[in-house]
Amino acid sequence: MNNVKIKSKNLNVYYGEKQALFNVNLDLNEKEVTALIGPSGCGKSTFIRCINRMNDVIDICKVSGNIEIDGVEINDKNLDVVSLRERVGMVFQKPNPFPKSIYDNISYGPKIHGKGETKSELDEIVENSLKKAALWEEVKDRLDEPGTGLSGGQQQRLCIARAISVNPEVILMDEPCSALDPIATAKIEELIDELKKPTL
Amino acid sequence: MTKEQRLKKRHNAEKRFRFYGLASIFFALLFVLILVHNIFSKGSSAFMKTAINVEVFYDKDLLELELGASEEEILEADFFDITIESLLKVYPAKNMDEEDALIELFTTDAEIEIKKAFLNNKNLIGKKINLEITASDDIDQLHKGNYPRDLPEDRRRISNFQLEIYDVLVENKTITKNFNNYFFKNGDSRDPEIAGIGGALVGSFYSILICLLLAFPVAVLASIYLEEFAPKNKITDFIEININNLAAVPSIVYGLLALQILLATIQLPRSTPLVAGITLALMTLPRIIIPCRASLKAVPPSIREGALAVGASKFQSVFHHVVPLALPGTLSGTIIGLAQALGETAPLILIGMVAFVVDIPSTPIDPSSSLPVQVYLWSESAERGFVEKTSATIMMLLSFLIVMNFLAVYLRQKFEKRWN
Numbered sequence: 001m002n003n004v005k006i007k008s009k010n011l012n013v014y015y016g017e018k019q020a021l022f023n024v025n026l027d028l029n030e031k032e033v034t035a036l037i038g039p040s041g042c043g044k045s046t047f048i049r050c051i052n053r054m055n056d057v058i059d060i061c062k063v064s065g066n067i068e069i070d071g072v073e074i075n076d077k078n079l080d081v082v083s084l085r086e087r088v089g090m091v092f093q094k095p096n097p098f099p100k101s102i103y104d105n106i107s108y109g110p111k112i113h114g115k116g117e118t119k120s121e122l123d124e125i126v127e128n129s130l131k132k133a134a135l136w137e138e139v140k141d142r143l144d145e146p147g148t149g150l151s152g153g154q155q156q157r158l159c160i161a162r163a164i165s166v167n168p169e170v171i172l173m174d175e176p177c178s179a180l181d182p183i184a185t186a187k188i189e190e191l192i193d194e195l196k197k198p199t200l
Numbered sequence: 201m202t203k204e205q206r207l208k209k210r211h212n213a214e215k216r217f218r219f220y221g222l223a224s225i226f227f228a229l230l231f232v233l234i235l236v237h238n239i240f241s242k243g244s245s246a247f248m249k250t251a252i253n254v255e256v257f258y259d260k261d262l263l264e265l266e267l268g269a270s271e272e273e274i275l276e277a278d279f280f281d282i283t284i285e286s287l288l289k290v291y292p293a294k295n296m297d298e299e300d301a302l303i304e305l306f307t308t309d310a311e312i313e314i315k316k317a318f319l320n321n322k323n324l325i326g327k328k329i330n331l332e333i334t335a336s337d338d339i340d341q342l343h344k345g346n347y348p349r350d351l352p353e354d355r356r357r358i359s360n361f362q363l364e365i366y367d368v369l370v371e372n373k374t375i376t377k378n379f380n381n382y383f384f385k386n387g388d389s390r391d392p393e394i395a396g397i398g399g400a401l402v403g404s405f406y407s408i409l410i411c412l413l414l415a416f417p418v419a420v421l422a423s424i425y426l427e428e429f430a431p432k433n434k435i436t437d438f439i440e441i442n443i444n445n446l447a448a449v450p451s452i453v454y455g456l457l458a459l460q461i462l463l464a465t466i467q468l469p470r471s472t473p474l475v476a477g478i479t480l481a482l483m484t485l486p487r488i489i490i491p492c493r494a495s496l497k498a499v500p501p502s503i504r505e506g507a508l509a510v511g512a513s514k515f516q517s518v519f520h521h522v523v524p525l526a527l528p529g530t531l532s533g534t535i536i537g538l539a540q541a542l543g544e545t546a547p548l549i550l551i552g553m554v555a556f557v558v559d560i561p562s563t564p565i566d567p568s569s570s571l572p573v574q575v576y577l578w579s580e581s582a583e584r585g586f587v588e589k590t591s592a593t594i595m596m597l598l599s600f601l602i603v604m605n606f607l608a609v610y611l612r613q614k615f616e617k618r619w620n
């Protein structure tokens with residue numbers, strides 16, 4: 001049995017007057033893939049967006065209760081969300097690559113966090129991230145082409161590579177395959193299985 | 201109603217709609233064509249000026265200048281006698297009245313033209329040279345066919361004697377039409393033949409430059425703050441409504457505001473591009489903020505979320521991702537705002553840009569005119585020569601506007617990135 005990584009206690013989330021999550025108590029373990037399932041609108045997205053505080057972006061969203069990562073409360077006003085999000089990456093339902101080159105899509109995260117000081121270090125991060133996202137072979141010859149020119153499945157793997165690039169401890173994925181065909185889905189599922197391995 | 205009848209009705213409705221659409225486009229184009237034709241047919245002749253070939257003799261006795269005189273001495277020197285002597289040789293005049301009539305065929309600046317030719321070639325003392333001396337406004341208009349010569353003499357500005365000379369000049373081919381460089385180079389003048397839009401061009405350029413420098417950064421920063429950082433509440437709603445209202449405020453109100461604050465209170469110099477630029481900036485500000493906010497709004501939220509999710513701060517997500525994507529729309533909005541400012545007349549009239557300014561401004565704090573105000577000034581003038589100049593100035597103004605609007609479209613299409 002692995003250690004508990006994320007612990008949510010009495011988590012309540014409101015969108016204005018409307019309550020979306022009711023007293024969620026949930027422990028998520030390290031080095032595991034945990035899937036949340038439920039009907040549309042039951043609050044899956046709402047829950048995972050609490051873990052990297054993406055709900056801060058939504059004005060009307062109010063979160064109460066506790067979420068701890070490694071025993072540290074993250075639902076704290078004074079917490080630096082930037083470093084939290086560096087540790088907790090996210091992949092969205094709809095692929096959202098930046099309208100920049102494939103290379104810039106991946107190197108952006110490391111750059112703003114001061115990882116990869118030199119060009120060769122960055123090159124290495126980009127290559128490793130794309131390899132882990134099983135996209136390297138398909139794009140290695142066209143890294144300077146726009147990421148938005150890729151197919152839907154490739155775009156989503158690009159977004160996964162982007163999330164991996166800053167070496168997060170946790171990756172949140174919000175229905176990453178809902179817009180993809182079965183073959184692309186299979187690839188990403190395989191990839192998710194790879195990512196939980198301790199070598200990472 | 202049978203199925204066929206319904207189908208037929210639907211098709212007919214579609215056809216009718218297409219017809220209405222085409223008809224309205226046709227009417228719109230027709231009016232544009234009439235407008236353009238009207239301006240072109242009146243204005244195109246202003247790009248040419250009439251000149252009369254005169255043999256000028258730089259008589260040493262009349263000049264009182266030595267060989268190797270300095271530039272200053274030449275500028276000081278009196279070329280009046282030489283001018284009169286040279287002009288009188290064009291046609292034999294029998295008495296003083298006829299001499300006056302003959303000299304009236306030439307521009308009042310004939311002496312300056314003769315002096316300039318001498319400045320270009322200082323070895324002309326004691327020599328003869330053929331110069332194209334600009335004709336007076338009346339002869340210019342007559343030669344361009346804009347002046348009716350069949351009026352009775354007492355209602356004509358050109359006497360029978362002058363017509364006689366003109367006909368001889370035409371016969372001898374000493375009267376010619378050349379490119380009118382004065383129109384672009386000179387400032388305003390009471391004499392249409394030497395009046396130009398040089399001053400207005402420079403004035404407009406400075407005004408628009410100042411307008412751009414003031415309005416663009418303020419508008420962009422205001423838009424970014426309002427769109428990306430400001431909390432959405434009653435206050436920001438109120439500000440938004442007011443910006444939209446300001447964009448609709450008649451421009452003359454900004455002129456009154458400038459008159460009160462910039463001229464009366466702060467005492468900035470009247471009639472200057474500086475004041476014009478500030479006034480136009482105030483007016484243009486909301487007109488840039490609106491398209492700028494719209495293009496920021498058009499950037500999909502998923503781009504912001506993508507940046508935030510890899511740990512970018514709010515500031516980084518906005519300035520690294522959102523602003524570059526909104527830039528093409530912002531720039532084209534700015535250019536269109538500036539194009540509107542370029543054609544703006546009313547506020548400039550209020551801040552005194554209607555003053556009659558002959559000199560071309562060398563700095564933004566010199567009194568100056570501007571293109572639309574020049575149009576207004578000349579359209580009020582009685583001289584026939586200003587009619588074509590008015591239309592020609594409108595042509596220049598329209599060409600600038602067209603260039604700016606094309607630039608706006610080009611920038612938008614060239615740099616607009618597509619997402620998904």
Ligand SMILES: Nc1ncnc2c1ncn2[C@@H]1O[C@H](COP(=O)(O)OP(=O)(O)O)[C@@H](O)[C@H]1O
Binds near residue numbers: 043044
């Ligand atoms: N931005 C929002 N504003 C208001 N209500 C929202 C918002 N996002 C989600 N909700 C509501 O919260 C509930 C949970 O939504 P969500 O977490 O997206 O569900 P799921 O991801 O499981 O489909 C839904 O009832 C939805 O209507």
Ligand SMILES: [Mg+2]
Binds near residue numbers: 044046
């Ligand atoms: Mg969802």
